[in-house]
Amino acid sequence: MTAGAAQTVSLAVQVIALVLFLGGAASFLMLLRGCFALRRLGRVSSRDDTLVLLKSAMVPQISVVYAAQDALLETRKAVRLLIDLHSANHEVVLALHGVTPEVLEEWRREFQLFETPRSVEARGVWEAQRPTRLVVLDLEPCSRAEALQTAVRASNGTFIGFIDPHAELNMEVLLRLLRPMLEQPDEVVACCGTAPPVPKASLAGRFAAIEMLRHWLTRGAAFASWNMVTPGPGWAVVVRREPLLNAAGAWERPMELVLNLHGQARTKRNNSKVAFLPHRVSTLPAAGDLKGLRELVRRDQTSIASAWRYAKQVSGGRRAIGWGLPALRANRLWRPLLETLGYVLAIGGFAAGLVGWRVLALFLLCTVATGMLVSMAAVILRELAEFQGSDPVELAGTFFSAIPENLGYRQLRNLWLIAGLWDKGD
Amino acid sequence: MITLELSAVSMLLAAYALWIFGMFIAALLRGAATRRAQQRAAELEPKIREVLIHYLAGAEDRTEIRHYVKESRAAVSTVLLSFHTTISGGARDRLCELALDQGLVHEWCQQTRSKNLAVRRAAFVRLAFACSYEPCRRVGGEILLDALNDADDEIRLEACRALVQAGVPEEVESVFEAALGSNPLIRILLAEDLRRHAAVLCKRAVPEALRAGDSARVLAALDVLVAWERALPLRGLFNLLQRDDPQIRIQTLHLAPLVEMTPEDMASVLDALADPDERVVLAAAQSVGRLRLQSAMTALARCLRTGNPELARVSAAALAEIPGTGAVTLEELSDSSNRVTAMAAREALGRARQRGAM
Numbered sequence: 001m002t003a004g005a006a007q008t009v010s011l012a013v014q015v016i017a018l019v020l021f022l023g024g025a026a027s028f029l030m031l032l033r034g035c036f037a038l039r040r041l042g043r044v045s046s047r048d049d050t051l052v053l054l055k056s057a058m059v060p061q062i063s064v065v066y067a068a069q070d071a072l073l074e075t076r077k078a079v080r081l082l083i084d085l086h087s088a089n090h091e092v093v094l095a096l097h098g099v100t101p102e103v104l105e106e107w108r109r110e111f112q113l114f115e116t117p118r119s120v121e122a123r124g125v126w127e128a129q130r131p132t133r134l135v136v137l138d139l140e141p142c143s144r145a146e147a148l149q150t151a152v153r154a155s156n157g158t159f160i161g162f163i164d165p166h167a168e169l170n171m172e173v174l175l176r177l178l179r180p181m182l183e184q185p186d187e188v189v190a191c192c193g194t195a196p197p198v199p200k201a202s203l204a205g206r207f208a209a210i211e212m213l214r215h216w217l218t219r220g221a222a223f224a225s226w227n228m229v230t231p232g233p234g235w236a237v238v239v240r241r242e243p244l245l246n247a248a249g250a251w252e253r254p255m256e257l258v259l260n261l262h263g264q265a266r267t268k269r270n271n272s273k274v275a276f277l278p279h280r281v282s283t284l285p286a287a288g289d290l291k292g293l294r295e296l297v298r299r300d301q302t303s304i305a306s307a308w309r310y311a312k313q314v315s316g317g318r319r320a321i322g323w324g325l326p327a328l329r330a331n332r333l334w335r336p337l338l339e340t341l342g343y344v345l346a347i348g349g350f351a352a353g354l355v356g357w358r359v360l361a362l363f364l365l366c367t368v369a370t371g372m373l374v375s376m377a378a379v380i381l382r383e384l385a386e387f388q389g390s391d392p393v394e395l396a397g398t399f400f401s402a403i404p405e406n407l408g409y410r411q412l413r414n415l416w417l418i419a420g421l422w423d424k425g426d
Numbered sequence: 427m428i429t430l431e432l433s434a435v436s437m438l439l440a441a442y443a444l445w446i447f448g449m450f451i452a453a454l455l456r457g458a459a460t461r462r463a464q465q466r467a468a469e470l471e472p473k474i475r476e477v478l479i480h481y482l483a484g485a486e487d488r489t490e491i492r493h494y495v496k497e498s499r500a501a502v503s504t505v506l507l508s509f510h511t512t513i514s515g516g517a518r519d520r521l522c523e524l525a526l527d528q529g530l531v532h533e534w535c536q537q538t539r540s541k542n543l544a545v546r547r548a549a550f551v552r553l554a555f556a557c558s559y560e561p562c563r564r565v566g567g568e569i570l571l572d573a574l575n576d577a578d579d580e581i582r583l584e585a586c587r588a589l590v591q592a593g594v595p596e597e598v599e600s601v602f603e604a605a606l607g608s609n610p611l612i613r614i615l616l617a618e619d620l621r622r623h624a625a626v627l628c629k630r631a632v633p634e635a636l637r638a639g640d641s642a643r644v645l646a647a648l649d650v651l652v653a654w655e656r657a658l659p660l661r662g663l664f665n666l667l668q669r670d671d672p673q674i675r676i677q678t679l680h681l682a683p684l685v686e687m688t689p690e691d692m693a694s695v696l697d698a699l700a701d702p703d704e705r706v707v708l709a710a711a712q713s714v715g716r717l718r719l720q721s722a723m724t725a726l727a728r729c730l731r732t733g734n735p736e737l738a739r740v741s742a743a744a745l746a747e748i749p750g751t752g753a754v755t756l757e758e759l760s761d762s763s764n765r766v767t768a769m770a771a772r773e774a775l776g777r778a779r780q781r782g783a784m
C-alpha cells in the first residue's frame with residue numbers, strides 16, 4: 001500500500017514538475033519573442049512629433065470617457081487631470097450614473113456647466129464653458145459598463161480614449177497613442193500603451209518591477225507581434241469610435257473592449273490590428289511593499305477573470321485572440337493551482353518518506369530554479385530590447401532580486417492568483 | 427528514470443543559466459559604457475554650446491570649436507542640431523557654414539549610407555538642418571532628392587522637410603504632392619512645414635490638387651489647407667460644394683472663412699444649410715457663424731427649430747456670433763415650446779454672456 005502510494009505520489013510530482021518546466025520554457029520563449037518585437041518596434045519610429053501634433057488642426061478629436069458616481073475631491077481631481085492632458089483636440093465625457101441632484105450640483109459649480117441638448121438618453125447633458133472641454137451626462141442608475149457605453153455614444157470624437165487617471169500618466173499620452181493610428185489609418189483600430197514604472201528600491205518594489213517587466217514583454221510586446229495584445233490595468237487605450245459602437249455586450253474594462261475588437265477582426269477576417277506602444281505613457285504606480293504587490297496582482301487577476309467571463313459574448317468567444325486568452329487563463333489559474341498542489345505533494349511526500357530527494361530536487365529545479373531564470377531572463381531581455389544600457393547598479397539589483405522572488409514570494413503569489421480569480425471587481 | 431529526468435533538466439537549466447549570466451555581464455558592461463558616454467556628453471555639450479553661442483554672436487576664432495570637433499564629432503553634431511528650432515536666417519547659415527568647414531556635412535552624407543537605420547535617420551535629420559544653407563545643399567542636395575523615394579518613412583519625411591526649408595518653389599510643390607499621397611501622420615507633419623509656403627502653393631499646386639478627380643487627393647489637399655489656419659489667396663473653391671463626397675463639402679465649408687468670397691460663394695454656403703447630409707449642414711452652420719453672415723439668420727433659426735440636438739446647438743452658437751440680431755433671435759427662441767430649441771438657445775445665450783460677447 002505504502003509502496004504503491006509512494007510510487008503514485010512520486011509519479012504525480014514528476015508529471016507536475018515536467019509540465020511546469022515546459023511552462024517555464026514557454027514563458028522564456030514568449031519573453032524572447034517580446035524582446036525581438038520590442039526591438040522591431042523601436043526601429044519603426046524614433047521620432048517625437050508630439051509638439052507638431054499638439055498644435056495641428058488636422059489631428060482628429062479624441063473623446064476621453066470616464067464614469068463616476070460621486071463628486072469627491074479625488075474624482076474631481078481625476079477629471080481635471082483628464083481635461084488637462086496635452087492634445088490638439090480632446091474632450092472628456094463624464095458619465096455620472098445614478099447621482100443625486102446635490103452631487104450633480106457640485107459638478108455644475110466646479111466646472112460652470114451649461115445644460116445642452118445631445119442625442120443621447122440621459123436625465124440631462126451638461127457642458128463646460130470653453131476652453132474646458134467637458135461634457136457631463138447625468139444618467140439614471142445603471143452599471144458602470146452601461147454608463148461608459150452611453151458616454152461613447154454621446155461623444156463627438158473620431159477616437160475614444162480610456163485613460164486611468166489613477167495611473168502614472170505622461171500628459172502627452174493621447175498624442176503618443178494616436179501616432180500609430182495616424183500612420184496606419186486603415187489597419188490600426190486601437191492602440192494600447194504602457195511600460196514598467198521606475199522600480200522602488202525595496203525588495204518588494206523589485207519583485208513588482210520584475211512582474212511588470214514580464215507582463216510588458218509577454219502580454220504587451222509578444223502578444224502584439226501576434227496581433228493579440230489586450231491591455232491590463234493601468235494601460236492607456238485609444239480606440240476608433242466606429243468599431244466601438246459595434247462592440248457586443250456590456251464591456252467595462254479596456255481589456256474586454258479590445259478583446260471585442262480582436263473578435264470582430266478575426267470573424268470578419270479583415271486586416272485590422274491593435275497596436276502596442278511600449279513606452280511609459282501610462283503605468284500603475286510602482287508597488288513598494290507586499291500590500292501594493294498584492295493589489296497589483298489582484299487588479300490584474302480581476303481584469304483577466306472578468307475578460308474570461310465577458311469573452312463568451314464577443315465574436316470568436318474565448319478564442320477571440322486565438323490561443324492568447326486560454327493561455328493567459330492557464331498561466332494565471334492552472335499553473336498556480338498545479339504548482340501549489342506540487343509543493344504540497346513534493347514537500348509533504350518528502351516529509352512522509354513517500355517522495356525521494358531526487359524527485360523533490362527535480363520539482364524544485366522545475367519551479368523555483370526555472371522561475372529564477374525566467375525572471376532573470378526578463379531583466380536581461382529588456383536590456384537587449386532597449387537600445388541604451390541601464391544603470392549597472394540598478395540592473396544588478398533587479399537581476400539578483402529574482403532569487404528571493406522565487407524563494408517565498410512566488411509561492412505566496414500563487415495563492416494570491418488563485419484567490420484573485422474569484423474576486424469580482426475593483 | 428528520475429535520474430535521467432534530473433540530469434536532463436539540470437543540464438538544460440545549467441546551459442540556460444550560463445547564457446543568462448553571460449548576457450548579464452554583457453548588459454552590465456554596456457550599461458557602464460553608456461553611462462560613461464552620457465557623463466562625457468553631459469560634461470562636453472554645455473561647453474560646446476557655449477563656444478557655439480560665442481561663434482554665433484560674431485566671434486571668429488574657431489580654435490576651440492576645432493578642438494571639440496576633434497574630441498567628439500558626435501557631441502558637436504548634437505549641439506549644432508539643438509539650435510534647429512531657435513535660430514534662422516543669417517545665424518543659421520553661419521552655423522551650417524561651420525558644419526561644412528569642419529567636415530561634418532560630408533560625414534553626415536557618408537552616414538546616410540550606413541546599414542544602421544538609426545544612424546541613417548540621424549544623418550538625414552542633420553543633413554536636413556544643414557541644407558537650408560545653399561553651399562551645404564550643393565554637397566547633400568542630391569542625397570536628399572534620392573531620399574524622397576527611400577523605403578523608410580522617416581527618412582522620406584526628413585528629405586521633404588529639407589527641401590521645404592530650401593524653399594525652391596518646384597521642390598516645395600513636389601513636397602506638397604508627396605504630402606497628399608502620404609499617410610495622415612506624414613501629412614500633418616509636412617503641413618506644418620508647408621504653411622509658410624502657402625502663398626506659393628496656392629498659385630498652382632493647390633488649385634491643381636483641388637481639380638483632381640480623385641476624391642481622396644482632393645480631401646487630403648483640403649485637410650492641409652484647413653490645417654494651415656490662415657487666409658489663403660484661393661478662388662473658385664466653392665465648386666467643390668457640388669461634389670458627391672460629403673467629406674469634401676464639409677472641409678470646403680470649414681475653409682470658407684479663410685478664403686476670398688464672392689456673393690455667389692456666400693450663396694453656395696447658405697445653400698449648404700439645406701444639404702441632405704446632416705454633417706454638411708453642421709459644417710455650414712459653423713461656417714456662417716464664423717463668417718457672421720446676417721443673411722443666414724433665417725436659415726439658422728430654421729435649423730435651430732428642427733429638433734436635432736447637434737444641429738440646434740451649432741446653429742444657436744452661430745446665431746450668437748451674429749452681432750445684434752443674433753442675440754434677439756436667440757432670446758425669442760429661448761422661450762420656444764420645443765425643448766431642444768429652447769435649451770440650445772439658452773445655452774448659446776449663456777455662453778455668449780459669460781464670455782462677454784453680448
